[in-house]
Amino acid sequence: MMADPNEKLQFNPQVQIITVSYQGVIKKTDTSLFSWSIGDSIYDLHPFFEILKTLDKTTTTYEALNFPCIHLEEGHFEKICDLTIQPNAKEITIYVYDYTDKYKEVNRIAQEKNESILLAKKLELKNKYLLEKEEFKNSFIANINHEIRTPLTSILGFVEVLEKTQLTFEQEELSRIIKRESLHLNALIDDMVDIAKIESGTLKIAEERFSFQDLINGFRETYSKTAQEKGLIFETHVDTHIQEYLIGDRTRVYQILNNVLNNAFKFTEKGEITFTVSKNYQRSNKLSLTFKIEDTGSGILEEDMLYLFERFTRFNNDPQISGNGLGLAIVNNLVRLLNGDIKVKSIPDQGTIFHIKLPFTFEILKSQVPQKRKKYSLPDHKKKFRILLVEDEEITQFLIMKVLISQGSYFVDVAIDGEQAIEYIEKRQYDLILMDLIVSKIDGYKATRMIRNNYGDSFISEVPIIGFSATADDGVRDKCLRSGMDDFIAKPFEQEELLYKIVKQIAKKAAV
CATH class of the missing domain: 3.30.450.20 (PAS domain)
Structure with a gap:
């Protein structure tokens, strides 16, 4: 078949x-x-x-x-x-x-693997982009911080010089306006820097002993004058059982309360503002305080409350009311960093109430005596003291020279960079050096290390050095001291503070 x-x-x-x-x-x-x-x-x-x-x-x-x-x-x-x-x-x-099914399965697996690799690469690139963006932002803010504070130093410094001259009433008023707006600009820069530090996690919280009574009295004095100018009533009620001296970050507490009080006065045209401080509890050496700030101002709409603490948010479009939309964002972040709590109640056209709870500690002492600032005076000297100013900004040179020479006790030489400063100290003996940190050729840090380490002559190697810069954070201050400087002052600075630090260092050197 x-x-x-x-x-x-x-x-x-x-x-x-x-x-x-x-x-x-x-x-x-x-x-x-x-x-x-x-x-x-x-x-x-x-x-x-x-x-x-x-x-x-x-x-x-x-x-x-x-x-x-x-x-x-x-x-x-x-x-x-x-x-x-x-x-x-x-x-x-x-x-x-x-092998159709097998190849399709392999292709599916390969495709998933490729998609996984692409997703990982995308996340890697996104992370790299975010890091570069953060680095650029921080670098940009640091640069803006320096570039703006340098001319601000000169503006505020010359306003102080101007205020000590014979001015007409109109000139005094113009001088006050220049100073007020310059301080406002300086505060704006501070806010930008603080927001950047908070977002990057680099803002440090201090634990220091401070006079709580002085802090409250400062608010009472400052805002009583503001209330008087605006025709408002300002009342403060402080629990008398709160310790006079507390331990915490005074600067950040001041920043929180000042921002909220400032907003209360800004948005209140009639009525009153009440500032109340009460004790929540006290256990051992720990206590919690509630700061209540109540106003009769314009209030906040219910739909706006959700965005109250967001950056660059403003709910009042009145051009007469200044603001940058950063204040309450900083307040909220600082309260969280201090392990506190903040709550807000508001009724449009009736007012707003802020409740801020903050923790503190205190020393259990029988008596707490405030530490007064030590007074220094220049040693008896027939000749004037010679100061070397290392600064490349001509306007700042002129300001500091004018301030020092007006005292009648100083000669001032100016070096425009660290290299020139080294040349000067090898030719002439100085009683003190004012060292800008960011100058060309040799920066202030390196110049200081060279002065401290490269000379056997004690007149050179032990000369008092005060660093100054537009960057005022703790890292810069610490870096100054580690490089061998004796002190630091931030731009813009008050003339009295600058003169105090100069006298202090010259007096300490003479006492050795």
């Missing part, structure tokens, strides 16, 4: 075996994968099989040829197959293995 020429050659549904002549005519096949028939030309079924024309039937060696991942179509269907072609002297056998 003759076998059916179209019978299947095997029974694996994933494999099809085809036998063709060297002319490309199908001699045997099953139809498990493709419905190809005996007598069909293999060359007409798929262009890939044109490769069979290159096979040589006269050769004495017949090696199998393997071809992975070949896409074979039949109508609208496509299969991804591995092919093995085995020639011999009479015919060619083609083994077709259907």
Whole structure:
């Protein structure tokens, strides 16, 4: 009995075996994968099989040829197959293995892997971008901080000089306006720097002993004058059982309360503002205080309360009311950093109430005597004291020279960079050096280290050095002291503070 020429050659549904002549005519096949028939030309079924024309039937060696991942179509269907072609002297056998599902799964896995790699790369690039953005922002703020504070130092300094001259009433008023707006600009810079520090996590919280009574009295005195000017009533109520001296970050507490009080006065045109301080609890040497600031001002709309502590948010568009939208954002962040709590209630056109809770500690002492600032005076000296000013800004040079020379006790030489400062100290003996930190060629830090370490002459190596800069954070101050400087003062500075530090260092050197 003759076998059916179209019978299947095997029974694996994933494999099809085809036998063709060297002319490309199908001699045997099953139809498990493709419905190809005996007598069909293999060359007409798929262009890939044109490769069979290159096979040589006269050769004495017949090696199998393997071809992975070949896409074979039949109508609208496509299969991804591995092919093995085995020639011999009479015919060619083609083994077709259907790996469609496997290749699709591998492709899916590869695609997922690629997507995962791309996502990781995207996150890496995003993180790099955010880091670079943060670095640029911090660098930009630091640069703006320095570039603005330097001219501000001169403006405020010359206003102080001007105030000590004979001025008409109109000139005094103009002088006050210049000073007020300059201080406002300085406060704006402080806010920008603080926000940047808070966001980068570099803002340090201090633990220092301070006079709580002096802090409150300062607010009472300052805002009583403001209330009088605006025709408002300002009342303060302070729990008398609160310790006179507390331990905490006085600067940040002042910043929080001052911002809220300032807002209360800013948005209140009539009525009163009440500042109340009460004790929540006291356990051992720890206590918690609540600061309540209540006004009868314009209030805040309910829909605006959600955005109250966001940066650059202002709810009052009155151009007469100044503000940068940073104050309450800083307040909120500082309260959190101090482990405190802040709540706000407000009714439009009736007023706003802030409740701020802050923790403190205190020393348990029988008596707490305030530490008064030590007084210093210049030593008896027939000649004037010679000071070297290292500063590259001409206007700042002029200001400091005018302030010092007006005292009648100083000669002043000016060096425009650290290299010139080194040359000067080798030629002339100085009683003190005022060293700007950011000058060309050799900066203030390096120049100080050279003075301290490179000279055996004590008149040079032990000269008092006061650093000054527009950057006023603790890191700069610490770096100054580590480099060998004796003190630091930030721009803009008050003339009295500058003169106090100069006298202090000269007096301490003379006492050694």
